[in-house]
Amino acid sequence: MGPGPKINPSTPISWTEASIEAIYKATTEASFSDAFDAFFAEQVEITVNGSHVRRSDYKAEIWQRKADQLSAGVTFKDVVQVNADDNKVVQVGAFYNATITDHLVHTNTVTSSSNFTVEQGELVVFSGESERSRRVVALNETQLYVLGREG
Template sequence: MSVNIVLPNLPNWVQQRINTLYGAKTAEEFDDAFDAFIAQEVTIKVNGKPISRDAYKKMIRGEITGDVGAQVTFNGVVSVPSEDKDLRAIGTGTVGAFFDAEVFGRIVIFGQNQSSTVSSSMNVVVIQDPTLHHHQVGRGGAFDARRVTNLNEVFTDQQNKIVPPFLPPPSTTTTTTTPASSS
């Protein structure tokens, strides 16, 4: 009996890749997630400035290195499928994603993990990467050769404030003293 494997549609593919990237716990997991998302031949702009693939990888890794996890919230995703009629273009196109990633650090202050929030507006072009070799059917499962070849991101990364736990106000009882009387 054969089972048809259904790959995620274009917007879900981008969301899954971003979640996997920010959720990576080890350098190896991060590298695998990054390589499964970003093509080797890619054009990247961050906050309006061109950046190399390696520099972008170091920048993203720097946001999450040493952290215990992240929670990604997508505030909006819009996609336009490729108009190419070639069957290899299925599941490709352009995606815009607006998300916040709260990244939790290992340092605990007042019982709370230190954290920062990455706010991002990311636009990507996804293609079936022709430089990748497909696995043979039945060996290693379905192969998804989709990769980002053009990425334009506007983002900020800000430390979140840590609020100390509630402390009761100083005591409001007053002590009155009476002057000593002289007799």
């Protein structure tokens, strides 16, 4: 009997993309909070447009923008990754647009160029699936938020 199928854990890039999508596509405050907390470390350092932002304020700002959300989508223009020598810290750069349509049929857009510092834990295998614990410990983001008009 052979070694079985090779388990390929998600990459930091795919994890980052999936996490950002989960945050913007969450339809309840509970699912949004779960997605946000799974992505950002409790002690994350956040800088947006050159200003330091507390984690709680950043979380509240994103939720406020999507609280009346009818639908949302995320389009990634480019995502890159650079590993540290020990592979415990990874830099992920993502350029993306998030569009949020509210119940008044206004489409609002977040355009973001984000640099995430991701700390990776050890690789763990659960029920035949491998997973690596990851959290963003620093975010440096340049962001433009545009309120839309009726679609």
